Amino acid sequence: xxxxxxxxxxxxxxxxxxxxxxxxxxxxxxxxxxxxxxxxxxxxxxxxxxxxxxxxxxxxxxxxxxxxxxxxxxxxxxxxxxxxxxxxxxxxxxxxxxxxxxxxxxxxxxxxxxxxxxxxxxxxxxxxxxxxxxxxxxxxxxxxxxxxxxxxxxxxxxxxxxxxxxxxxxxxxxxxxxxxxxxxxxxxxxxxxxxxxxxxxxxxxxxxxxxxxxxxxxxxxxxxxxxxxxxxxxxxxxxxxxxxxxxxxxxxxxxxxxxxxxxxxxxxxxxxxxxxxxxxxxxxxxxxxxxxxxxxxxxxxxxxxxxxxxxxxxxxxxxxxxxxxxxxxxxxxxxxxxxxxxxxxxxxxxxxxxxxxxxxxxxxxxxxxxxxxxxxxxxxxxxxxxxxxxxxxxxxxxxxxxxxxxxxxxxxxxxxxxxxxxxxxxxxxxxxxxxxxxxxxxxxxxxxxxxxxxxxxxxxxxxxxxxxxxxxxxxxxxxxxxxxxxxxxxxxxxxxxxxxxxxxxxxxxxxxxxxxxxxxxxxxxxxxxxxxxxxxxxxxxxxxxxxxxxxxxxxxxxxxxxxxxxxxxxxxxxxxxxxxxxxxxxxxxxxxxxxxxxxxxxxxxxxxxxxxxxxxxxxxxxxxxxxxxxxxxxxxxxxxxxxxxxxxxxxxxxxxxxxxxxxxxxxxxxxxxxxxxxxxxxxxxxxxxxxxxxxxxxxxxxxxxxxxxxxxxxxxxxxxxxxxxxxxxxxxx
Numbered sequence: 001x002x003x004x005x006x007x008x009x010x011x012x013x014x015x016x017x018x019x020x021x022x023x024x025x026x027x028x029x030x031x032x033x034x035x036x037x038x039x040x041x042x043x044x045x046x047x048x049x050x051x052x053x054x055x056x057x058x059x060x061x062x063x064x065x066x067x068x069x070x071x072x073x074x075x076x077x078x079x080x081x082x083x084x085x086x087x088x089x090x091x092x093x094x095x096x097x098x099x100x101x102x103x104x105x106x107x108x109x110x111x112x113x114x115x116x117x118x119x120x121x122x123x124x125x126x127x128x129x130x131x132x133x134x135x136x137x138x139x140x141x142x143x144x145x146x147x148x149x150x151x152x153x154x155x156x157x158x159x160x161x162x163x164x165x166x167x168x169x170x171x172x173x174x175x176x177x178x179x180x181x182x183x184x185x186x187x188x189x190x191x192x193x194x195x196x197x198x199x200x201x202x203x204x205x206x207x208x209x210x211x212x213x214x215x216x217x218x219x220x221x222x223x224x225x226x227x228x229x230x231x232x233x234x235x236x237x238x239x240x241x242x243x244x245x246x247x248x249x250x251x252x253x254x255x256x257x258x259x260x261x262x263x264x265x266x267x268x269x270x271x272x273x274x275x276x277x278x279x280x281x282x283x284x285x286x287x288x289x290x291x292x293x294x295x296x297x298x299x300x301x302x303x304x305x306x307x308x309x310x311x312x313x314x315x316x317x318x319x320x321x322x323x324x325x326x327x328x329x330x331x332x333x334x335x336x337x338x339x340x341x342x343x344x345x346x347x348x349x350x351x352x353x354x355x356x357x358x359x360x361x362x363x364x365x366x367x368x369x370x371x372x373x374x375x376x377x378x379x380x381x382x383x384x385x386x387x388x389x390x391x392x393x394x395x396x397x398x399x400x401x402x403x404x405x406x407x408x409x410x411x412x413x414x415x416x417x418x419x420x421x422x423x424x425x426x427x428x429x430x431x432x433x434x435x436x437x438x439x440x441x442x443x444x445x446x447x448x449x450x451x452x453x454x455x456x457x458x459x460x461x462x463x464x465x466x467x468x469x470x471x472x473x474x475x476x477x478x479x480x481x482x483x484x485x486x487x488x489x490x491x492x493x494x495x496x497x498x499x500x501x502x503x504x505x506x507x508x509x510x511x512x513x514x515x516x517x518x519x520x521x522x523x524x525x526x527x528x529x530x531x532x533x534x535x536x537x538x539x540x541x542x543x544x545x546x547x548x549x550x551x552x553x554x555x556x557x558x559x560x561x562x563x564x565x566x567x568x569x570x571x572x573x574x575x576x577x578x579x580x581x582x583x584x585x586x587x588x589x590x591x592x593x594x595x596x597x598x599x600x601x602x603x604x605x606x607x608x609x610x611x612x613x614x615x616x617x618x619x620x621x622x623x624x625x626x627x628x629x630x631x632x633x634x635x636x637x638x639x640x641x642x643x644x645x646x647x648x649x650x651x652x653x654x655x656x657x658x659x660x661x662x663x664x665x666x667x668x669x670x671x672x673x674x675x676x677x678x679x680x681x682x683x684x685x686x687x688x689x690x691x692x693x694x695x696x697x698x699x700x701x702x703x704x705x706x707x708x709x710x711x712x713x714x715x716x717x718x719x720x721x722x723x724x725x726x727x728x729x730x731x732x733x
Contacts, residue, residue: 005044005087006032010078013069014060015359018181019133019141021124024056024067025086033088040125040154042089043068045078050089050125050154070179070238075130079202079238080180080194091125094155096162102131102143117142121157128152133177134364141364143177178233184360184385185353186227192344193218193231197319201239201275204317215341217309217320219283219334221327222346223542225386225436228323231346232279235321242273248285251301259297260304267308267318274317283322284329292329302331309339348384348542351377357385361392368422376426382435382512382543394429395421435512435543448503454631454656455624456497459615463488463501466613467590468509471545485612486580487591489553491598492617495657498594501617502549505592512546514539518556522568529568530575537579537589544588553593559602573602580610619655622648628656632663637687647693651701658700663688665696 006029014024023043030053035041041053043066051072061067066086068076078084120134126146133141147166149155157163183190200207200214207214220228236243246266253259263286270276280286287302309320322340324330334340349357355377362373380388399421450460470477470484477484490498506513516536521529540546550556560570580591593611595601605611620628626648633642651659669692 005042005085007083007085008066009064010045010068010073010080010082010084011061011065012080012180013067013072015181015184015356016363017054017067018069018179018360018363019071020069021051021072021132022054022069023051023072023086024054024061025065026058026061026063027055028063029066029086030055033086035088040089040091040156042087042154043072043076044085044087045076045082047075047077047129048127049075049130050091050127052123052125069181070177070234071131071133073179073238074177079198081198089125089154091154091156092151093158094126094149094151094161096148096150096164097121097126097155097157098147098149098164098166099132099144100147100166102145118157118161118163121163122159122161123156125154125156127154131177178230178237180234180238182360183227183230183234184356184358185349186231186346189220189344189346190231190234192342193220193235193321196342197235197277197321198239200319201241201277201317215319216338217322217340217342219327219330219340219343220321220323220346221343222325223348223384223436224325225384226346226348227385228346229279229281230385232277232321232323236277236279239275239277241319242270242276244270244276244278246278246280248280248282251286252297259301263301263304263308270318276318278318278320280320280322282324283334284324284326287331287334288329289331290333302333306333306339309334348382348544354380354383354388357388358392361389362421365392365396366420368420370423371421371426372423375423379430379510380435381510381545383433384436387433387436391426391429391433394432395425398425398428447507448500449507450504452631453497453501453504454628455620456501456617459501459617462613462615463505464508467505467511467547471509471511471588484588485590486609487593487611487613489598489606489611489614490592490594490617491614492596493619493655494596495655496617496619497656498596498617499551500656502547502551502592502594506547506549509545509547512543513549514543514546515549515551518550518552521556521572529572533572533575534579540589541587546589547592548589549592549594551594554595554597554600557593557602557605558600560604573605577604577610619653620659622652625651625654625659628659629663632660633688636663636667639687639689642688642690642693647690647697650694651697654700654704658704662693662696662700665699666692669695 008025008029013022017024023041030036033041035053037054038052040050043049043051049072051068056067066084068078073079076084117134121132124132126132126149128146128149130146131143132146133143144165180190196215196218204214220231222228232245233243244266251259251262253262266278270278287305288298290299290302293299320340322330322334327335327343335343355373358373358376362371376391380391383391399419402425403419453460466485466488490501492498503513514536521532536548540548557573557576558569560567560573591611598606598614606614622645626644629644629647629651633644651662654662666688670686670688674686
């Protein structure tokens with residue numbers, strides 16, 4: 001090994017390089033050492049290990065840095081921000097490699113597992129004492145320690161290498177190591193956590209020199225499944241600190257004083273084994289608001305926790321991390337500097353974050369060539385990390401079912417069965433997995449699209465500009481400092497297509513769609529309706545980008561009158577306005593309302609900044625009526641000579657829902673004639689004819705006139721009576 005080397009600073013590795021034994025440096029470093037891609041290099045920190053080198057991208061690797069994943073950092077015994085020396089390394093092909101599992105109790109399942117493990121090890125550079133991990137299904141991995149190699153020194157595993165495994169039953173394991181490369185989509189949050197935890201644990205002398213006290217606590221909050229516990233485990237693993245995981249309910253005990261004693265034991269253990277990290281999961285169960293609880297135990301536990309965190313006795317080099325998905329339930333006394341110095345929101349990942357998470361959970365999967373992680377990331381709005389892990393697991397199950405079905409037809413061995421997860425498997429699994437943020441709501445993917453909406457060209461164009469453009473061209477909206485609209489109100493007569501347009505908009509935009517039944521919000525319990533409305537908006541924020549659709553919104557937001565401040569309707573209007581433009585910002589959440597009684601809505605709702613756009617749905621003109629007839633007749637058998645222009649002209653004054661009723665009644669009339677046998681000898685039997693549509697049209701127009709005037713002036717009796725004389729039941733009634 002040459003003595004000359006380059007001193008570099010360690011930075012976080014790329015997600016796609018994790019577990020592969022790859023380091024990345026800039027091209028000038030490779031030229032200085034005379035390296036080419038895939039050459040073997042020695043990395044010397046507190047220990048020397050080897051890896052393959054690849055060129056780094058300028059934006060991910062600052063000058064003077066080297067990108068290493070968590071396993072290589074562990075092998076070199078260095079952390080992020082520390083220095084290493086990089087040199088060229090001579091190597092030999094390995095004849096034999098002996099591996100011992102890190103986790104106790106691991107055993108080989110058979111010869112096919114050795115083949116699988118070796119396939120992932122080919123090309124890996126090793127020295128004795130290294131730890132290697134082999135990616136498994138859904139982001140998991142199997143960890144092994146290199147017990148010995150032949151010949152001695154640095155080796156590279158080839159196809160001719162004999163890989164042997166020892167131990168398995170009595171191996172003393174250090175547990176599965178979680179690294180920063182196992183966390184996707186939370187780069188900013190991880191950086192903030194590292195600042196407040198790694199610095200005090202690694203460099204406490206810096207704080208003494210500055211004369212300031214190091215931070216002592218972090219409260220992480222966010223939706224379930226976003227990665228709060230994973231971040232805590234990764235930080236503990238990367239800092240080599242003693243990690244104590246405490247579940248909230250485990251502290252509570254039925255005997256007097258036992259709960260406080262258990263809490264004191266945890267902090268005593270942390271002090272003795274400092275530097276330590278205490279992770280209090282579900283802290284809302286340990287430290288609820290004392291003003292809201294009636295039991296004495298909870299109040300004593302909160303008081304004990306406060307005393308341990310900043311009491312007379314110093315807790316030493318111990319950092320407390322707490323996690324909850326309901327931060328409002330945590331006692332306010334804990335949420336001040338000196339106890340939890342920083343509160344970090346762990347948000348639902350955006351599209352880029354979802355792609356990183358999918359990379360992590362699919363790196364051990366056998367993917368077909370048609371799988372596009374970019375497309376999956378684009379269509380999984382509102383999915384947290386746990387949801388994406390479940391999606392990958394379900395996709396694997398679909399692939400397994402398909403493979404086993406083929407295997408049962410053949411006579412081969414299971415070892416010969418080649419399984420690959422295809423894009424179709426992921427899309428099928430997408431129907432099984434729902435975003436956890438909106439699971440209790442009736443969120444759905446509408447089946448209607450723009451092709452199912454007749455006419456309304458101008459309204460469709462404006463909706464695309466207001467809803468789809470901010471998602472597709474965010475940089476343009478930032479350039480012009482134009483925020484997306486908060487609310488859009490669809491107004492017009494009944495049956496003009498307001499609800500249909502809302503469903504089509506949600507499908508075409510590809511965003512989450514949460515329909516809300518306004519009448520179901522009302523409750524006879526005081527404050528329950530407002531709480532439900534607040535919860536709906538909170539879930540919509542978590543599932544953003546999201547379209548929140550209130551049908552018949554006039555039932556929810558009627559005009560308020562003086563002296564009705566305690567009325568439930570007035571309270572709901574006030575709550576709705578506060579949610580729409582209150583203290584919490586509605587980011588990528590668009591509220592869509594539909595009403596045919598805009599005159600009874602509260603005026604405060606209609607001002608700009610709340611419902612920014614009010615779209616009036618007109619009665620369809622002749623061209624629109626023709627389109628609507630085409631939509632509702634395209635899947636039904638009709639005679640070739642059918643003239644839709646004449647039908648559209650005759651249907652003047654009808655809206656879309658009434659035209660749909662005409663088509664349905666005409667179809668039923670044609671079916672009734674076939675059942676009676678009236679058209680047995682007639683050519684074109686089994687189709688909807690012009691006369692069927694004319695009869696249905698005459699009845700719908702007659703019913704509409706009667707509903708408007710109260711006078712029945714239909715020139716034709718109901719179509720059902722034309723089929724069965726004397727019938728008293730009218731079609732559609």
